[in-house]
Amino acid sequence: MLSFNVQIKPGSPAYEQVVYAVQKALITGKLKPGDRFPSVRQISQELRINPNTAHKIVAHLTAEGLLLVEPGIGTVVQKLPAGSSQDKSVLLNKDLERLVVGAKRLSLSLSEVTQALEKHWEKIS
Numbered sequence: 001m002l003s004f005n006v007q008i009k010p011g012s013p014a015y016e017q018v019v020y021a022v023q024k025a026l027i028t029g030k031l032k033p034g035d036r037f038p039s040v041r042q043i044s045q046e047l048r049i050n051p052n053t054a055h056k057i058v059a060h061l062t063a064e065g066l067l068l069v070e071p072g073i074g075t076v077v078q079k080l081p082a083g084s085s086q087d088k089s090v091l092l093n094k095d096l097e098r099l100v101v102g103a104k105r106l107s108l109s110l111s112e113v114t115q116a117l118e119k120h121w122e123k124i125s
Helices: 014-028 040-047 051-063 085-105 110-124
Strands: 067-070 074-077
Touching: 014 040, 014 051, 014 110, 040 051, 051 067, 085 110
Parallel strands: none
Antiparallel strands: 067 074
16 A cells, blocks of 8 residues: 555656655655655556656655665655755746646636635645
8 A cells, every 4th residue: 555645647647646646745744754655666566657657756756855765674755855945936836837837728817826726725734
């Protein structure tokens, strides 16, 4: 059983969907520092994705500093890096741009986007 929830949906790369699901699990506290993270093999089998994709996911999360590979122990969740508020906003820029582009494509107003954002913020908080 994976320690995060993800439903792979067509239209977006599985890699991005899983990375997002893990990041969300970290933010909401479902994954905590010190928790064991599933192996590449386990991720691949349970999500029915290519092992190379699963490896890419773990490598990405490790490069972000969210996971730590400990020889003889396995992969564990690291403490979330504090970072400056500028560092944190840089991390969000890609996602924010995607949100804005999607909202504009749907002809949503800024207030509609803000309301939707507040709704999701409260749901996760």
